[in-house]
Amino acid sequence: MNHAQALLIEQARAILGDKGVITDAGDIAPWTTDWRGRFHGATPAILAPENTVQVAAIVRLAGTAGVALVPQGGNSSMVGGATPPEDGSALILSLRRMNRVRHIAPEEGLVIAEAGVILAHLHDAALERGMRFPLTLGGKGSATVGGLVSTNAGGTQVLRFGTMRGLVAGIEAVLPDGQIHDGLSVLKKDNRGYDLTQLLVGAEGTLGVVTAAALRLVPAIVERAVAWVGLADPAVALALLRRLEAATDRIEGFEIIPAEILDTVVAHLPGARAPLAGSHPWHVLIEATIDRADAEPPAALLERLLAPALGDGMAGDAVIAASEAQAESFWRLRDSISEAERAQGPAAQHDISVPVATMPRFMVEAAAACDARFPGTRASGFGHLGDGNVHFHVRAPVGADAARWYAEEAPVITRFVNDLVVAAGGSISAEHGIGQMKLAELARLSSPARLAALRAVKAGLDPHGLFNPGKLVTLAQSAPNP
């Protein structure tokens, strides 16, 4: 710990009290490694304010001392976004104690939640008022509002409700100079120049600290139905989705899973079993909902729409969950993929998007190209087919030494996959962000115009590079020659 950090920690203690300053190495440890266990950082302290004024005070002191801060919520980033640098040069600024739902207005369809509110708690708070916050994802028990906003998170319900960008109506944030930006008053029309709220969405903590967000709510679900369908390939899956979408606007989840990943999850989860008896190369999980009691029941809707697909062979087999418990068990299979894969061993993970219509071919051809180019590995994609976004993972050969494979093989595979993505007109980050994992690849594959603009925004708001250093974009990074 250097002198400036030691001084800042003492000053923080005077503002936050002992509860708001964590310096015990054992208490810090869980927060310096990312969820996947790929990135390991170090920090002398975690500062945990409990209100916006305290955040602003800490940010001002850190700016004066020249000490970097890493904003952190639930630490469930998939790209090492909330992991501090290895050299211990930054302090973690944890928002987890700012966990109040400040205001819910069902009649306006709005909730104002502090940055540290956990997504599952936000769901509960909305439901108590007959409403729903419609974004959800596998990490809902740990992901926080601040992290979701700052990564522009997606998840499994994007098909109908969009990503966080569309659900954020306003933001309160502390900017790198310590000033509080109060953007929580929600206006239908506001043309005062650059949209600061949207600039902060997806900024990954590099432009300041989100302290609260005004979020859009929708009416609570009256009833839902969840179906599991076995089919031949991703092209058939997309054709099925298009057929469903042409018939109804009630489909809000449509997730694709290859058989080998389903097998991995079933083997990993105690008591889990595959929803369908026979074997199918690909599976889709479909959710339909209604928010009005007089609408066609979603199970009847899915039955009506899936019957022709079964009749004409588009679907090999299908089952509609017979109870809410069974529906939950279907979703549990989907939501446990990341956990099951983590337990299985090393894999090079790519959260990528390509145009929706291109995705089925991309999934098949890119997997075949990887398997051929890197013998012993197994590539496959799963996830949000209807958004043109899958998690394309290349698993290491059986018995590979994880540390060596991650250091030597995985980066080569990642460059190979990312080149395929770019050639298909896609993005190397669909919903997880850039963090530290994709920093170099973003620089390698972005146009000079995009990189220069990213750096200019960063330099304008955080000229000393004190906010989440080494993530998304760095001031020192040089652009390729135009």
Ligand SMILES: Cc1cc2nc3c(=O)[nH]c(=O)nc-3n(C[C@H](O)[C@H](O)[C@H](O)COP(=O)(O)OP(=O)(O)OC[C@H]3O[C@@H](n4cnc5c(N)ncnc54)[C@H](O)[C@@H]3O)c2cc1C
């Ligand atoms: C099992 C599992 C499934 C997942 N599924 C999905 C999925 O389907 N879709 C998806 O998009 N993501 C998914 N994720 C990733 C993760 O949940 C999201 O990225 C989430 O938004 C991170 O929230 P967090 O609070 O944990 O943020 P953290 O991991 O703590 O931080 C993430 C980033 O946001 C910044 N940040 C955090 N809080 C603030 C703040 N208050 N102000 C400014 N910056 C801040 C951090 O510096 C970091 O750059 C999944 C994760 C897990 C573990």
